[in-house]
Amino acid sequence: MKDPLSVFDYANAEHADDEIVLNRKGKSLLFMYKFRSETMEHEKLGYLSEADKALSLSLSLNPRLNRLNFSVRINVYFEMSSLKHTSNDRSYDLLQKALEDGKAAILVNLKGKDVCKVAEICQRLAKFPKCFSYGPKAVTNKEYLHTALDYLNQYICAKGQTYFLAFAIGTIHFDMGEFRTALEWHKRAFLLSDYKRAIGNVRKLCLCILNLEETASVYIEFINALTFIASKLDDLEFVNDLVPKSHWNECLGKLLRFLDFLKSFPLTTKQVEIAEYLKNVLLKKTLITARQFRKCQYTTSTRNDLEYExxxxxxxxxxxxxxxxxxxxxxxxxxxxxxxxxxxxxxxxxxxxxxxxxxxxxxxxxxxxxxxxxxxxxxxxxxxxxxxxxxxxxxxxxxxxxxxxxxxxxxxxxxxxxxxxxxxxxxxxxxxxxxxxxxxxxxxxxxxxxxxxxxxxxxxxxxxxxxxxxxx
The missing domain is CATH 3.40.50.10140 (Toll/interleukin-1 receptor homology (TIR) domain)
Incomplete structure (x- = not known):
């Protein structure tokens, strides 16, 4: 079918302004925005604007469909706020509308997807207009982060933990500057993740560790965390992207000092492999020469040879x-x-x-x-x-x-x-x-x-x- 939306014209002819048809039309328009390739910016805005109209009309016709409509419209407003040519004022208003829809959806039915979306909206509002920056320096209104945590805690207490909730809580605590708590939540997210999600979570987890005070105990925790990550992912490719690209420069010095610490720390065979791999990654990213790095000799522990009498x-x-x-x-x-x-x-x-x-x-x-x-x-x-x-x-x-x-x-x-x-x-x-x-x-x-x-x-x-x- 060349125009999948034409089916709604037939449906509307049979049942004019039917709230269920309108809800499905709004959802379909959102999907077309997300998954249609080669769509121009004005076409994207058109899909989202039409989706907003359909969902808003459905809401006015049948309040019983509130949760379904709010759960879709929250994403419509959220995506509209992210379009390139949307002004800051318009973007902020759309995020506020998305937040109100999210709260309304949660009030009707506590769903994990809605809670995570509300948390993401709160994070953007807390850091507006620097929505895509990491850390407390970008935060301008911390109250939104507390609101996000309230909803996430409410869901966990009622229905338990998921990867997405643990990841969301970790990112919020990071933005609040509570790096230890953020780290522990990213550890939980890693445990709850599959291979694909684990890769994205590793960068946040490592960034949390690198924001802690540089002590021997933190370095030991870091190498133990990397060891477990390597065993779960079954390779060392993740070391190439250990932190988000925008943070490599600020983390380089800490990673070099971490490697220096490992020279005097007894390592397992796998940990020596990790240290050597990280050393080679840093060689490509710094002006330090291979000759200077030759001094980095890592000691493999002989503990495995010990037998108790x-x-x-x-x-x-x-x-x-x-x-x-x-x-x-x-x-x-x-x-x-x-x-x-x-x-x-x-x-x-x-x-x-x-x-x-x-x-x-x-x-x-x-x-x-x-x-x-x-x-x-x-x-x-x-x-x-x-x-x-x-x-x-x-x-x-x-x-x-x-x-x-x-x-x-x-x-x-x-x-x-x-x-x-x-x-x-x-x-x-x-x-x-x-x-x-x-x-x-x-x-x-x-x-x-x-x-x-x-x-x-x-x-x-x-x-x-x-x-x-x-x-x-």
Missing amino acids: LKTASLLQPVIEPESDHKDFEYDYFAVMSHESSGWIQCFLQQQLSTQMLYNDKKFTACPEAIKYDSCSTLLETTINGINKSRNTILVLSNDFLTSEWSLLKSIITETLQRRHVILLVISLENCNVPPEIESEHLLYFDFTDEKNIPMEIQNLKLALLEIDNFR
């Missing part, structure tokens, strides 16, 4: 202090995990637990003293110290943990259960069985085997920590 371990008797000995613990929890999983846990889980992700969220503080895996004695000593300083213990199960560290640490875990009379919080990173030494009535189980379920399981873990604290 059970005979030595048996000479070290664990001493777990009873809960009655502590009026106040220093920390909310201590995580017991394998060396292999420690980077992921520190980067994703611990930062998520210590960040107020939602309005009604509580922060939980991890014992900052990391487990030392260098020998039996250091492994036992640091694990015992961490448990004694913390109100709760989180046990992170994986196949490598069960075949390596568990044989050494099971006496500590069982003594913790006997002397503390506590609930053990067990996270399963892989499909593996809970050790028989742990009785089922003494544990709460959280399934992290499916990445897309991890954000919700983290919220469940937060609720469990809160309930345990209140029970005490």
